[in-house]
Amino acid sequence: MAAADTSLADQIAQCVIDSYRALPKRGKPTSKGPDKEEWTVLAGFVIEDTRPEASQRLTCVALGTGLKCLHSKQLRPFGDTVHDSHAEVVARRALVVYLMNQLHQPQTMPPVFGTHSDSAKHRLDSQLLLHLYTSQCPCGDASVDSLKTAEDEDEEPQLKRRRVNDGVIRGHQDFASLGTLRLKPGRADSIPTLSMSCSDKIARWNAVGVQGSLLAQLIDPIYLSSIVVGDLFNQQSIDRALNQRVARALADKRLPSGFRANQCTIEQATVVFERSQTAMKANNASVSEDGVVTADSSIYWFLGAASSVALVNGQRQGAKVRRDACQTKKLWPDICKLALFHKYRELFPQSQEVSTYRQEKDRAAEYQAVKACLAEAPEFGAWVRCPEECESFDTAGCVQTAAEDSR
Numbered sequence: 001m002a003a004a005d006t007s008l009a010d011q012i013a014q015c016v017i018d019s020y021r022a023l024p025k026r027g028k029p030t031s032k033g034p035d036k037e038e039w040t041v042l043a044g045f046v047i048e049d050t051r052p053e054a055s056q057r058l059t060c061v062a063l064g065t066g067l068k069c070l071h072s073k074q075l076r077p078f079g080d081t082v083h084d085s086h087a088e089v090v091a092r093r094a095l096v097v098y099l100m101n102q103l104h105q106p107q108t109m110p111p112v113f114g115t116h117s118d119s120a121k122h123r124l125d126s127q128l129l130l131h132l133y134t135s136q137c138p139c140g141d142a143s144v145d146s147l148k149t150a151e152d153e154d155e156e157p158q159l160k161r162r163r164v165n166d167g168v169i170r171g172h173q174d175f176a177s178l179g180t181l182r183l184k185p186g187r188a189d190s191i192p193t194l195s196m197s198c199s200d201k202i203a204r205w206n207a208v209g210v211q212g213s214l215l216a217q218l219i220d221p222i223y224l225s226s227i228v229v230g231d232l233f234n235q236q237s238i239d240r241a242l243n244q245r246v247a248r249a250l251a252d253k254r255l256p257s258g259f260r261a262n263q264c265t266i267e268q269a270t271v272v273f274e275r276s277q278t279a280m281k282a283n284n285a286s287v288s289e290d291g292v293v294t295a296d297s298s299i300y301w302f303l304g305a306a307s308s309v310a311l312v313n314g315q316r317q318g319a320k321v322r323r324d325a326c327q328t329k330k331l332w333p334d335i336c337k338l339a340l341f342h343k344y345r346e347l348f349p350q351s352q353e354v355s356t357y358r359q360e361k362d363r364a365a366e367y368q369a370v371k372a373c374l375a376e377a378p379e380f381g382a383w384v385r386c387p388e389e390c391e392s393f394d395t396a397g398c399v400q401t402a403a404e405d406s407r
Contacts, residue, residue, distance in 0.1 A: 008048075009228045011058055013269035016044030016133045019060040019301070020273075027299035027310025027317060028065070029275045037284050038295040039277040040065045043087035043134040045095045045210075047112070048225070050127045059303065061098050064090025066298025069184050070314050071191035075390050078326035078397040079338030079357055081314040083386070084195040085298040086184065088134050088202060090311075093335035096212050098302040100343050103218060113219065122219040129225040130210070132202070132264075135273035137232035139171070140182040140197025142241035146232035148175045167382030171197070179245055181382055194384050199241040202227070204380070206246045206262040208370050214344040214360060216367035220258045226265035231278045233268045242266070249377035256366035300335055309333060326397030342395045356400050358391035 006014075020042055029038035044063030049056065066085040075083060082090070102112045103122065113122040124130070137143040168181045170192065182197040202224075209221025229238060243263045250261040272279050280292045297317060301308035310317035311333060319331045332339040341357045354360045362368060374380040392400050 007267075007270075009226075009267035009269050010271045012046045012048075012131045012226075012228045012267075013133050013135075013230065013271040013273075015046050015058045015060045016042065016063055017271060017273055019044065019063055020065070023299065023301055023308040027297045027308065029295040032293070035287055035291045037280050037287055037292050039275055039280045039292055040295040040298070041067055041087040041134065041136045042273050042275070043091040043132065045091055046131045046133060048129040048131060050129060062091050062094035062300075062302040064088070064092075064094055064298060064300045065295070066090050066311070067294045068296065068298065068313075069193050069195045071193045073191060074313070075194070075387070077390050077393060077399050079341065079391070079393045080327040080332050080336055080397055082311055082333055082336050083193075083314060083390075084184070085311055085314060086139065086195075086198050087298070088132070088138055088198045089195075090298055090300045090335065091132075092201075092205070092210055093340070094300040094302040095210060096215060096340060097334050097343070098304065099211060099215060099219070099222075100340070100347060101302075101304055103215075103347055104343075124220070124222050130222060131226045131228060132224050133228040133230075133269065134198075135230040135269075135276045137229050137234065137238060138198035138202055138241075139184060140199030140241065141179060141245070142199040142202075142234075142238045143232050144172075144175050144178065145237040146234045147172060167378070168384060179240060179379060181380065181384075183384065194386060196384060200380075200383070203242050203245050204371075204374065204383075206242060206264060207250060207374055208259070208367055212340075213364040213367045214340060216364040218348060221367075223260070223262040224264040226267055228267045228269045230269045230271070230273060231276055235266055235268070238266045245379045246374075249374050249379045253373045255373065256369055259366065259370050300333070302334075305334070326393075337391065338393060338395070338397050341393075345395050355394055356392045357394075358388055361391070 029040045031037055042063065042065050044060050047059050047061050064087045066087050069084040069086060070081065112125060112128065114125055137146055168183055169177060170183055171185050181200050184193050184195045184197055205224065209216065209223055211219055211222050227242065246261045247263065277292060297310050297312045299308045299310050315321065316331055316333055319327065337357055341360065354363060375383060394400055
């Protein structure tokens with residue numbers, strides 16, 4: 001089928017899948033034997049150049065895979081570990097690295113950023129659109145309708161239906177509660193995490209932008225034009241989770257200049273990601289239901305990177321864990337908080353008087369004001385924030401609070 005006959009959604013999906021296929025095997029799902037196959041979720045960000053003269057319309061600039069996240073007892077205070085390795089989150093962090101690199105030394109043509117006429121901040125070129133592809137519906141509120149079955153609707157023991165706190169549900173529990181914040185993972189017998197679901201995180205991107213709090217001090221918020229979803233697609237459910245919740249939460253709120261309640265287009269991809277759960281079950285008839293298992297590792301890549309990087313338990317695959325000390329700089333994942341903080345300092349040396357990562361995030365006053373507006377709404381008021389002790393590190397990974405405990 002010619003590209004002209006293919007929907008934009010499928011072209012975006014194919015762009016990400018092709019970029020994934022071009023990467024090395026390290027960290028990708030594999031066959032674990034004749035009766036066990038790994039599957040994963042793939043997500044990626046695609047920039048669309050709408051200029052008629054553009055030589056390349058779609059470019060994948062960042063991608064990630066993964067289904068794992070660290071539980072509350074695995075969190076480290078040094079910023080050198082990726083807490084949430086779900087594909088959409090990994091891809092978004094890789095996108096932030098790409099954007100930082102573009103500010104430091106542009107690598108694409110035409111340039112991604114311009115500047116305001118009335119501000120020192122940079123702005124994404126108005127003729128460029130940003131799309132997110134994910135091979136499976138984001139976990140959390142967007143996917144509860146697709147995952148609901150008659151068995152799930154049976155009465156569960158109250159202990160398994162408990163909420164983490166008022167307004168937050170553990171993963172795949174209590175399907176009757178729609179528009180609710182949820183924590184990863186879905187299984188009730190797993191150790192709790194402090195990672196909000198991908199539905200919740202993407203919804204918040206529709207308010208604060210995908211660039212994060214650090215870059216919000218240097219660039220205008222960047223919003224998604226569309227999200228393209230493969231498996232478990234449910235237009236109404238996804239729209240409710242990602243768009244309508246934000247619109248309600250920010251209705252009648254006065255937001256800082258440049259911020260808005262973004263409403264991204266929801267599209268379905270018919271292109272199949274070969275390592276999705278659906279594809280693995282369909283293409284491996286000899287493998288039992290229990291033989292299709294989630295991949296332990298994840299990968300991230302961004303345009304301009306020498307190669308992709310594999311992560312296991314939030315650290316570079318093969319890295320030896322230093323239990324009570326920060327990893328050496330060469331072992332930092334590019335997308336961990338510490339590496340992003342370090343790169344940001346190189347871009348914005350004026351911030352040197354700020355000592356910790358949490359303090360630097362809090363300096364993004366307008367960004368934090370939008371988050372505060374969300375927090376005032378019942379849809380987002382119970383958001384679980386990362387503990388301050390996990391964000392009180394400096395650019396070297398040295399913890400600046402509870403010093404006695406870190407020795």
